[in-house]
Amino acid sequence: MTLIAIFFPFLSFLLRGRILTGILCLILQITLIGWIPAAIWAVISLQNARADRRNHQLIKAMKNR
Template identity: 45%
Template sequence: MRLLIALILPWLTFFTIGRPIAGLVCLLLQITVLGWLPATLWAVYALSQYTTDQKIARAMQR
């Protein structure tokens, strides 16, 4: 679900993973038409890093 959000509303992805300042910067980038693609790529990358960090944290707790 977050991946779909990252593709449609990239700035919202950052708010769902707890990075509101990055979300605001991404929103400013997304406002420009040329910034939509970099904002989407940045959101997808940040989401993949977030899920990796969550997996590592779960593995360390075991």
């Protein structure tokens, strides 16, 4: 998924269900100069989503103790 975020940033957002963000990212990456910020944005967003999922799992595990 990280490779998709780097090479096709808009697709990374669309696959995670963030349609409006994906469209905004596509508009940004249409320009050659905007491709790099769009890729960085997609990778950081992907890492944040993974961290959120991990935190929710930890909180759920702590509540079950």
